[in-house]
Amino acid sequence: MSSNPWVWFAAFLTLCTFSFLWRDNPFYKFAEHLFVGVSVGYTISILYHNSFMPRVWEPIVTNHQYYVLLPTLLGLFAFAIFFKKISWLIRYPIAFIMGSTCGISIPRSFEGYIFKHMQGTITAVSPGLPPFLLISNIIMVIGVITTLLYFYFSLEHKGVMGKVANVGIWYIMLAFGASFGYTVMARVSLLIGRLQFLLHDWLGVIK
Amino acid sequence: MNIDRRWIYLLVGICVIIPLIRPIGLPTFTTPYTQALFDYIDKIPSDGPAVLISFDFDPSTAPELLPMAQAILRHCFFKDINVLCLGLYPTYIGMIDMALSNVKDDYGAKSGEDFVFLPYVPGVTAVMLSIGEDIKRTFGRDYYGVSLDSLPMMRHIRNYDDVALVVSISASALPQSWAVLVGTSYHVKIGVGTTAVSAAEYYSWLQTGQFVGMLGGLKGAAEYEDLIEASGYTKKGTRKIAAMGMDAQSFVHILMIVLIIIGNIAYFNLSKKTR
Numbered sequence: 001m002s003s004n005p006w007v008w009f010a011a012f013l014t015l016c017t018f019s020f021l022w023r024d025n026p027f028y029k030f031a032e033h034l035f036v037g038v039s040v041g042y043t044i045s046i047l048y049h050n051s052f053m054p055r056v057w058e059p060i061v062t063n064h065q066y067y068v069l070l071p072t073l074l075g076l077f078a079f080a081i082f083f084k085k086i087s088w089l090i091r092y093p094i095a096f097i098m099g100s101t102c103g104i105s106i107p108r109s110f111e112g113y114i115f116k117h118m119q120g121t122i123t124a125v126s127p128g129l130p131p132f133l134l135i136s137n138i139i140m141v142i143g144v145i146t147t148l149l150y151f152y153f154s155l156e157h158k159g160v161m162g163k164v165a166n167v168g169i170w171y172i173m174l175a176f177g178a179s180f181g182y183t184v185m186a187r188v189s190l191l192i193g194r195l196q197f198l199l200h201d202w203l204g205v206i207k
Numbered sequence: 208m209n210i211d212r213r214w215i216y217l218l219v220g221i222c223v224i225i226p227l228i229r230p231i232g233l234p235t236f237t238t239p240y241t242q243a244l245f246d247y248i249d250k251i252p253s254d255g256p257a258v259l260i261s262f263d264f265d266p267s268t269a270p271e272l273l274p275m276a277q278a279i280l281r282h283c284f285f286k287d288i289n290v291l292c293l294g295l296y297p298t299y300i301g302m303i304d305m306a307l308s309n310v311k312d313d314y315g316a317k318s319g320e321d322f323v324f325l326p327y328v329p330g331v332t333a334v335m336l337s338i339g340e341d342i343k344r345t346f347g348r349d350y351y352g353v354s355l356d357s358l359p360m361m362r363h364i365r366n367y368d369d370v371a372l373v374v375s376i377s378a379s380a381l382p383q384s385w386a387v388l389v390g391t392s393y394h395v396k397i398g399v400g401t402t403a404v405s406a407a408e409y410y411s412w413l414q415t416g417q418f419v420g421m422l423g424g425l426k427g428a429a430e431y432e433d434l435i436e437a438s439g440y441t442k443k444g445t446r447k448i449a450a451m452g453m454d455a456q457s458f459v460h461i462l463m464i465v466l467i468i469i470g471n472i473a474y475f476n477l478s479k480k481t482r
Contacts, residue, residue: 021216039298046297050327054347104332104388112387112417120415140414179407182424186271186403188223188459189425192452193270195223206227207446 001204011202014194143171215466222462226454233454240413241430244398244420247372248279249438253287256371257364259338260290261385262306263377265298268402269305274449275400275428276306276376278435280322284314285440289360290322291342291370295331295381300350313442319358324350331381332388339367339393367393372419376400382409386417400427429453 002008016031056072059065074096080089121144124137149161150168157165199205251258260279264272283290292307294300303324307316316322325346328334337345342364343355355361363369373395375382382399390397396419399409403424412418422431428449435441 021213043297046300046327047329050297050300051329055329101332104336108387108391111391112383116415116417117411120411124414175407179404182403182407184463185424185426185456185460188219188456189271189403189452190268191219192223192227192425192455195220195227195455196270196448196452199224199227206451 002202007201011198014198142167147171218462219459222458223455226458227451230451231454233457235426235429235433235450235453237430237434238423238427240421240423241427241434242420244374244422245282245431245434247396247398247419248282248288248374249286251286251288251371254289256369257289257291257360258283259293259370259373261293261295261373261375261377261381262299262303263295263375263379263381264302264402265296265378266302268378269302270452271402271425271428271449272376272378272400273302273306274425275422275431276302277310278428278431278449279374279376279400280306280310281314281445282431282435282440284310284316284321285435287321288371289364291325291364292322293325293334294327295334297327300327303350313445318349318351319353320360323355323358323360326350332384335385335388336392339389341366367395370395372396372398374398374400376422378402378405380405382418383412386412390417425449425452425456 013031013034016027019025020028056068059068060072074093077089078093080086121141124141125134129137146164146168148168150157150165150172155161196206200207248258258279260276260283262276280290282288292303294303307322307324310316311322314321318324325342326349328346334345343361346355348354349358367373367389373385373389375385375397377399378401382397382401382405386397389395397417398420399412399418400422401409401424403426406421406423406427409418409421409423413421422428426449429447429452432441432447432450436445436447
């Protein structure tokens with residue numbers, strides 16, 4: 001059993017959070033509120049020491065780099081939202097962020113999200129692949145085409161189009177099933193992690 | 208159909224606790240994408256180009272992602288591969304500190320010589336792209352306040368040209384950002400360690416070659432731990448946190464399958480009766 005008081009406190013908070021499985025109660029509420037408060041405090045502390053001091057205070061006050069005042073002012077405009085008369089000032093930092101992010105992301109997104117994946121689908125079925133991989137890729141390409149056609153609403157889903165769209169639905173359902181299975185695995189993993197902490201770090205029951 | 212859900216919580220709890228206390232040792236096997244990431248890191252020459260590990264997760268997903276981060280660190284430290292540790296959000300920095308504290312002493316790894324712990328700098332996209340120009344100008348100092356210019360490891364590392372692989376260990380969509388922003392512009396290879404929730408959507412990225420390999424969830428971490436142990440990269444008695452949880456994982460999955468089957472049988476029986 002651990003002699004570290006912080007491990008005992010962490011175990012107490014873990015059990016408080018788990019108590020919600022029975023029903024909502026003051027212990028759970030305490031743990032939840034403490035978590036929110038500590039998270040905000042920690043983030044503010046990190047931002048102050050790693051962002052504000054080295055990027056704003058020291059350049060302006062210590063190094064006399066007064067051009068830093070311009071981006072600082074733009075950032076301060078974001079707080080104008082709290083004052084009704086000058087709330088329009090927030091449009092400037094938003095516009096700057098939107099413009100720069102679009103300029104950086106759009107061309108790269110076209111290549112990364114669209115062109116690369118189109119290329120991967122087109123070249124998936126090629127001679128020379130091992131038979132199992134070739135069949136697997138053919139199934140994948142059929143899935144891509146039928147799923148895209150399911151979301152094509154300019155043609156009524158009747159006749160041949162209806163049958164193809166139906167195949168697309170089956171592919172979508174299979175994808176949802178795989179995603180659900182993975183989600184179950186993820187949530188169970190988090191439970192395993194917490195119980196490993198309780199059984200190993202706190203109680204010392206497992207090695 | 209009206210079973211109190213608390214009975215299911217109890218069953219799940221039992222299925223997790225019993226295998227943790229009394230491990231069975233169910234066999235596991237390595238999936239191709241985990242092997243691919245392992246092989247890629249294994250081929251990186253020692254004391255040459257660095258591996259940049261982006262710790263893109265916080266304590267809420269640490270049970271899945273911290274073991275894989277530690278396993279990759281063990282691999283790099285054993286092979287004398289230089290490591291850059293980066294956190295893109297404030298709450299991710301503590302995870303880097305935790306992982307390094309748990310691993311570095313086993314290999315005698317020293318800050319500035321074997322790894323550099325980069326501090327938090329705001330502006331996720333800007334940081335990713337700025338590293339491509341000059342790492343030292345982006346960060347200035349390491350997390351401990353030491354100037355990057357004075358660190359021996361940073362003498363030959365300037366930007367992505369000196370980085371062999373970026374490994375994004377993430378619970379969010381940041382691996383996609385790494386591939387789109389950094390992989391596309393600077394042609395750096397990207398590896399992924401991700402929660403099981405996100406793993407399903409990254410298979411298409413693996414197929415296009417945008418990711419060289421992937422560790423998916425706790426199983427991916429367990430596979431990597433087994434690989435580095437089998438290769439002799441770990442000290443005797445090193446605790447395999449992820450591998451220890453796989454028995455419990457299997458038990459709960461079997462329970463889920465049984466409950467889904469029972470639920471479906473009950474649903475169809477009820478439908479027949481109401482008709």
